[in-house]
Every structure is written in structure tokens, then in C-alpha cells.
Amino acid sequence: MARKNRNDRNDRNDRNLRDRNDRNLRDRNLRSATGSLLNLRQRKRFCYFCRExxxxxxxxxxxxxxxxxxxxxxxxxxxxxxxxxQHQRKIAMGIKRARxxxxxPYFKR
Numbered sequence: 001m002a003r004k005n006r007n008d009r010n011d012r013n014d015r016n017l018r019d020r021n022d023r024n025l026r027d028r029n030l031r032s033a034t035g036s037l038l039n040l041r042q043r044k045r046f047c048y049f050c051r052e053x054x055x056x057x058x059x060x061x062x063x064x065x066x067x068x069x070x071x072x073x074x075x076x077x078x079x080x081x082x083x084x085x086q087h088q089r090k091i092a093m094g095i096k097r098a099r100x101x102x103x104x105p106y107f108k109r
Contacts, residue, residue: 045082049090057090059097062104069095073107 048067049057059065068076068083068091075095078088098104 047084049087057094059094065095
């Protein structure tokens, strides 16, 4: 019985070491690909509409709305545009209205 417990312990230790080595290897690969784990975070983006004091977002202003649409025609998320919540909602509504009226395509090929 004592030998079995000792073997179980050794097996567990081996598994733990393998897990740790795998984690270290993954971290090393991630560091080499990005340069450093500390530089992964981008700088804070600020809301375009708050900065420019634009209070009205019009669905007919296609050139303005086009800045907030991806190359595939999707609405860009708040984290990539940096807009505040209120303006992001207004942009989404404007883009959706412009799509219904066919000023902006639903998707691009």
C-alpha cells in the first residue's frame, strides 16, 4: 500500500511539472511573438464626438458614419472606436437607419 501511495505522489508531481513546463513554454512563445507581455495594452481612445463637440449624429451623413463601419460592413465596437456609450448607441442607430434607406450597404464583398 505504501508503494502505491508513493507512486501516486510521483505521478502527480510529474503531471504538475509537465503542466508548469507547458505554461512556461506558452508564455515564452507569447513573449517572443509580442515582444513583451507588458506592451499588449493599447493607449486609451477618446470619443470622437465628445472631443469635437458634435451633438447631433445624422443618418444622412454617410461619410461620418463610414468611419465607424468595418471593411466588411459591420458596425465597429466601442472598444475599437473609443466612443462613449451614448454616442456609440447613436452611431448604431444612425447606421441601421441608413442601411434601411439604402444609403449604406448591409455588407461589402
